[in-house]
Amino acid sequence: MMKIGVCVFPGSNCDYDTYYIVKDILQEDAELIDYTVRDLDRFDAVILSGGFSFGDYLRPGALASKTPLAEAIVNFAAKGRYVLGICNGFQILTELKLLPGALLPNENDRFICKRVNISVENIYTAFTKELEEKETIVLPIAHHDGRFYASEDVLEEIEKNNQVVFRYEGENPNGSLNSIAGVCNKTGNVVGMMPHPERISEDILGGLDGLKIWHSLIA
Amino acid sequence: MIYNKIMKKRVIITPKEGILDPQGRALKDVLNEAGFDIKDVRIGKIIEIEADSLENLQKMVEDYIINPLIEDYEVL
Numbered sequence: 001m002m003k004i005g006v007c008v009f010p011g012s013n014c015d016y017d018t019y020y021i022v023k024d025i026l027q028e029d030a031e032l033i034d035y036t037v038r039d040l041d042r043f044d045a046v047i048l049s050g051g052f053s054f055g056d057y058l059r060p061g062a063l064a065s066k067t068p069l070a071e072a073i074v075n076f077a078a079k080g081r082y083v084l085g086i087c088n089g090f091q092i093l094t095e096l097k098l099l100p101g102a103l104l105p106n107e108n109d110r111f112i113c114k115r116v117n118i119s120v121e122n123i124y125t126a127f128t129k130e131l132e133e134k135e136t137i138v139l140p141i142a143h144h145d146g147r148f149y150a151s152e153d154v155l156e157e158i159e160k161n162n163q164v165v166f167r168y169e170g171e172n173p174n175g176s177l178n179s180i181a182g183v184c185n186k187t188g189n190v191v192g193m194m195p196h197p198e199r200i201s202e203d204i205l206g207g208l209d210g211l212k213i214w215h216s217l218i219a
Numbered sequence: 220m221i222y223n224k225i226m227k228k229r230v231i232i233t234p235k236e237g238i239l240d241p242q243g244r245a246l247k248d249v250l251n252e253a254g255f256d257i258k259d260v261r262i263g264k265i266i267e268i269e270a271d272s273l274e275n276l277q278k279m280v281e282d283y284i285i286n287p288l289i290e291d292y293e294v295l
Contacts, residue, residue: 059286066283095286102289109241149238149289175239 002218005033005046007073007089009064013051014086018198022047025201026214035069045082045126045217046073048089050142050196060103060145061091070096082126082217083190087143090182090192099183099192100158101150106143107175113142115207117169118181118195122162125188130216136169137209139195141181146194148176148183161186166193225269229295230280233263238289263290 004026006019015032022030033046035053040046054063064070070092077083077098085093093099106112118139120131131137150158155177158164166182174194182193197210234240240261247260266284270276276294285292 058284062286102286104238104289105241107239107241109245147239151288 001029002044003029003031003042004217005031005040005043007035007046007048007069008032009035009051009053009067009069009092011052011055012049012088014049014088014196014198015051018047018049018086021198021201021210021214025211026218028218033069035064035067038068038072040072040076040081043076043081045084046076048073048083048085048092049198050087050089053088053092056088056145059091059095060088061093061095064088064092065095074098077185077190080187080189084127084213084217085190085192086196086198087141087146087194090194091145093190093192098190099185100154100163101148101180101183103145103194104147104149105145106147106173109144111142111144112146112173113140114173115140115200116171116173116181116195119167119169120165121167122165122184122188124162125165125184125191125216127191127213127216128165130219131212137212138200138207139197139209140199141173141195142199143174143194146174146176146181148178148180148194150177158183165191166195225271226273226276227267227269228276230266230268230276230284230292231263231295232266232285232290232292233261235289235291 120135168179172179184191197213200207201210242262243260250257
């Protein structure tokens with residue numbers, strides 16, 4: 001059984017949904033982790049869930065990235081353990097520089113909440129190994145700041161290194177460069193994604209595509 | 220007794236050149252609609268902050284406040 005931590009920052013609001021998925025759907029050992037925690041030794045994986053940590057003050061994820069827990073996650077990731085950032089969690093991971101790029105306000109400056117088609121671009125990460133390359137999955141997005149941006153040379157590098165994990169298929173909802181919806185670090189143990197797999201992992205919620213992400217983690 | 224001199228500064232943060240600023244674009248569109256001839260509007264933020272040295276101020280701004288990938292700043 002895996003020990004999976006779900007990070008709780010002030011303003012996180014998908015933390016209990018994620019905790020529920022890990023505990024009740026995956027039936028793994030789940031634990032909520034307070035943002036003041038510094039010791040992550042007992043965990044195999046940590047998930048930074050969605051929400052508005054610190055009210056999105058300054059920039060989404062900026063203040064959360066300066067907390068003791070965020071600093072502990074840098075060391076945790078360096079040991080090769082698994083880290084997934086969803087939505088605000090993705091924003092925190094870019095602010096922490098564990099992942100390349102930044103997430104800017106959507107091109108239309110509106111909050112977008114809808115289901116989108118996502119193309120799976122990299123199946124060699126801790127969170128996509130149960131998926132098929134170029135498989136299309138349907139996941140919900142719900143964000144105001146999801147426009148992936150990186151400088152030209154960084155963008156070129158992450159494309160070359162196969163660090164693009166997910167891409168919006170068809171319409172690009174937020175103006176992300178290269179339609180990028182999720183990226184990983186060079187070693188594939190840290191993944192960030194704007195879509196919310198925890199919101200689509202049960203029949204009653206209208207789909208199961210999110211489960212493929214979770215099953216990859218525990219496979 | 221020696222007191223540290225506390226200075227109050229304003230840090231002006233703007234989106235880096237070349238980065239689309241949707242709020243600025245919306246304001247520009249409204250101004251042009253109103254008859255002004257505006258090419259570009261950028262919306263950023265101002266942070267008033269106290270520091271005991273310029274060195275510390277720079278450290279705070281660069282390490283904790285801005286994201287240099289997407290933002291520029293100046294101190295007034």
